[in-house]
Amino acid sequence: MKTPVTTEAPPPGRTGARRRALPWLVVVLWIAAIAVAGPLAGKLGDVQQDRAVDYLPAGADSTQVAEIRDALPGGEATELVVVYHRADGLTGADRETAAGQIARIARDHRLTGGDAPEGIPSRDGTTLMYPVASTAPGQDEDARTDFVAEVREVAEGGGGLDVEVGGPGALDADAQEVYGSLDGPLLYTTIAVVAVLLILIYRSPLLWLVPLVVAGVANTVSMAAAYGLNQLFDTPISGQSSGVMTILVFGAGTDYALLLVSRYREELRRHPLPYEAMLAAVRGCGPAVLASSGTVAAGLLCLLAADLNSSRGMGPVAAVGVVCALLAMMTLLPAILVLLGRRVFWPLVPRYGSAPKARRSLFTAMGSSAGRRPLTVLTGGAALLGALALGTLALPDGLKQEDSFIDRPESISAMKTLAAAFPERSAQPIVVIAPTDRADRALAEARDTEGVAAAERVRGDKEWTELSVTAEHPPQTAGETATIEALRDRLDGDLGSYVGGPSAQELDLGDTNARDRLVVIPLVLVSVLLILIALLRSLVAPLLLLTAVVAVWGASLGIGGLVFEPLFGVEGTDPGLPLLSFVFLVALGVDYGIFLMHRMREESLSGAEPRDAALTALRTTGGVVASAGLVLAATFAVLLNMPMVQLFELGFVIAVGVLLDTFLVRTYLVTSASVALGRRVWWPGPLSRPAPAGGRPVPVETTAAERPEREPVG
Template sequence: MSPSAKIAALPCGRRAKWFVLAFWLVLLVVAVPLAGKLADVEDNEASSWLPGNAESTQVLEAQRGFFPVDTAQAVVVYERDGGITAADRAVAVRDAAAFADAPHVAGVVVGPQVSADGEAMQTIVPVDIGTGGWEDLQPAVDSLRATASDGSLGMATYVTGPAGIGADQAEAFAGIDGTLLIATVMVVIVLLLLTYRSPVLWLLPLFSAGAALMVAEAVIYLLARYAGLTVNAQSAGILIVLVLGAGTDYALLITARYREELRNHRDRHEAMAFALHRAGPAILASSATVVASMLCLLLAEMNSTRGLGPVCAIGVLVALAAMLTLLPAILVIVGRWVFWPVRPAYGTPEPTRSGRWAHVGGWIGRRPRKVWTGTALALAVCSLGLISLNATGLTAAGTFTGKPDSVTGQQVLAAHFPGGTGSPLTVVSNADGAERVRVTTAATQGVAGATDVVVKNGEAIFQATLADPPDSDAAKATVDRVRDAVHAIPGADAQVGGNTAVQLDAGRAAAHDNKVIIPVVLVVVMLILAALLRAVVAPLVLIGTVVLSFTAALGVSAFVFAHVFHFEGQDQAFPLFVFVFLVALGIDYNIFLMTRVREESAHRGTREGAVAGLAATGGVITSAGLILASTFAVLGTLPVVGFAEIGFAVALGVLLDTLVVRSVLVTALTIDLDRHMWWPSRLGTRAAAGEHRTQAAPQAPGP
């Protein structure tokens, strides 16, 4: 037995299997309590999402020297179509006094102020964010909404501004981990039942994937608590989907190969050892592409993007470990009966030899060039939908799939007051140049006014109201004008921040990340494929097909978002996230296919090897793709546009890659390129010789 075969046999030995199971059970006893604490170390403060070196981030840090606690402004808006009355003003004054006495209010309550058209009022309330980030905003804003006039006098009341919007976002994310976990598990259970058609077998992959998730969350909790790893609601939510989806994929491939080997070996321990020896390299390479792609996110300027990388990488590594040790041990322990009612007995024929994928492969083999050119053209047409892509960021209203109170209030506020009311620019400078900075800022086009300067310990701060809505392009242009103006004041050391500046800096950082990370991911994945397949042409072809799949999925998604769901646009990081997930996960299925094709081509020839490889892997990879696509589609159930868009696009891309790109396009290209696919590997020569040695119809024993 070769060294690699001996290593593969370790988890499924007659005694070792019990040690493996005991190890994971002990690990779970330790991990489950720690995994439950992951939400406690999530960092959802603005600075954890922003680029660390951005001017707006530095202003956030500078503000701490002026305010004893982190605050966000809530804007209580009152509106009456017939005009604000004296009684309305009295109500608003009474509300303001109540706000000032509330324990969660930190600072001076400003207002009520009546709008120029006399139809609205606003009261600005500084809310203590506390140490919990946006989660602490929700109870504070709920209290404001309960205190404010309920409209019984015919006057509509809303709570908006950064605090109101942040509270509604917190509500949208509330319980996100539990919601995603339950929905994802239900999807996986249903699809595993349909895949295995067994009342018992589905429990083993699900248990193994669940164990991987608990251990991954425990490891991430410890790293966040003691090693400074940044985790937020976004990365914690995606972790659940990725670990359960990718882990179940690996489980399907191992179980399918094990089922095949049970027909070829009397002893189930030998069957599993052979299955791990054959399927292990493909699964290792697959996980390596995902991990390497995720770690490329460390090059990002956006803190939220950079933090997502190691979180997902850890999740995939733990899922890999569970599927290569825990699952094989459990499968060997329970024996063949777990496959009931279709028990793979020794010596029985493999059903995939004449299955539907064998027929698909035969159809492709008769006209490979027409098939791949037609398929590529169809994907290119789908890519035209990219003209609908609007990844320039989402406004407050565009963040939600619905229309919460804060969004309505923001629209009312913009209709009656200067657009930037409630979300001002924050300008910091040294004390000596503060007044010059304030005068310059107030005189800049797009600024409606500026507050007085506050000086403390030689530093100064003031706020400026924008004339345009804070999340508009016009407001962002004003930020640039103000920055250019105040940076030109000698010796002032002025910096400009605030919510609009945050959006501007985040958009520019995301554009930088797209330009840097996407090429790096392509190069890294290309190198992994070249090492695995020991060829140059095959990796180039596979990378090209996955990129085409990505552009097609993005094009169709952008068209649907704009013309079916009527979303206003996409987050700046949307293309990067979809690219990384689709390239990493899309390459997975190509790896599973092409490693089997390479194995078959060594003795069948490339043309027959491609058809045999498709017949062997088609069913299991399709099942794996459906499960992974469905788990990402679960993100679409959340009331947050960013998650819904990522879930839809990745799910669509995985389906395209599984059903079209991998099964049709790659197979047709492999058949058409024939032995040249393996250049410069010696396999091309051996494959050509193999074609002359065999006259048998293309068959494969199983995945």
């Protein structure tokens, strides 16, 4: 006879009134938070900056150039190149069309130099380029974008004449358009992916919606908090950081929801009232969730030590997303679930006093194989990860500007056309900022530098003068890089000049990313290790987890090296990929390791032998953590559909890494290592010492986890 569902009415008196009031109070407080956060969240896009200069390191030459140009009369110039091209050679009519259009642009806009610029023909007669620059838009991003759009509206081809508008200003405008279009598709795609997975996991027409709504609330609050960081602390906000924050809120937040709901379902079978069951669930899984989210946030905050603006800004922004997800899932989600009662689980309602259907767990079988031959499994898994890590040797070279978009915009197409038509010179100037009293000497030194085709004054004030230098080699080639380095060597020191521009910016980005890796990676390792030592009361177990996640990072990058170019046609590696993927994979990988090791420690404290504790921890956490891993991997996989190569590569590496960690490293390698090490895994803590004489370990079949065993969530 089935046990009937007991009444869910709370007992009379103050305790019952408090139990009725507390969930409603939590919901009301979150509604108030949304009312405040909503308008602020809508302003996040207004402070988002995605020009190349906004990603630059604080102390680099190219950053100094950008800042000084902003302060020159008229501010930083918006530089464009209008390209006229006919494959079989330009006609006289083509040249007249080009001259007329450029003259109209000069009439409609205040161009640098005043008059319409002269066209520069290619040697083969197929291409004519016009450098067009204006300081009129100033620092207003909308005005810059409008200027580019208006030039493109005038510069039109037809009848076999191709007209494209490129240059740094057009590239910035295209990047702004791409990043500005990410928010909607990224959010909707993430919601759709999480919704489908939750429906499959919960098999309930209502339950899946609750964590999704709570994640949406957390995302709104996190956007408002990120806007607050920008206003209060001038934290840089980019399209990349805001997109990753959204992914983390839904991915990590859903993970916390899965763990809480799984424990709540279990406790509903033990407690007659949902309030009591939720209280027990929060007490049971809360410490592990708090520790794991704290570890993720601490790892992300290590990015504050980065010199690169984009990386330094992503740290606190992403950490805010994790904290908001934690707060929402541990307060608002429990309140809503208690108010909805057991019926939220329909049709699989967990009745008080019932037991879950007994079935053999996949993770029981996995644990058995790891437990029988732990050293064999450990050696084989380590060899596999090492072999995959060798794929990093095949990673494509540094990502060039023209390869940074999945779908090539007009500015990139124009750069390609110029590179083919003008192989003997660069169509993208190198910018030199020299003290005005030494500008003549700097100009002479620049013209005398090897690799320089031409150099001229542009504009200036009493303090600084801008020089435009044309290299003999195409942009972002080894020859142009050598020219930039030679200019810096000759113009530094007594001349006090700075060398910048788009190519110099890319060079500085690569150099700074290399420096940041040397600083941030050890900082992440040390901070995470200290947290794990405090949590697990051991030195060996934290080192085991850290070694495992670092191996996952290497293997994930290696898989990227094997497939980026051959399979996806990606022709370069974002220089920030190794650092960002390391921070996320270490933080998120340790996150899952905490759930396993924390449960293993609980079993050991209850008296279980090391082997039994490891296998029970795997069996009881396997289903819910596997579901969480699938959700997190799927949310980061959403980035594969984004139009920027940087986001594509980051999403791929993290998604692959999470899957490796969930189904190989945590399941087999960490469990095998724990079985092989035995009590030594808890050294030097008290659990590393043998049980007292006469003490009887708790058999694996009767541990706390089996009273009753958690119902699988998958």
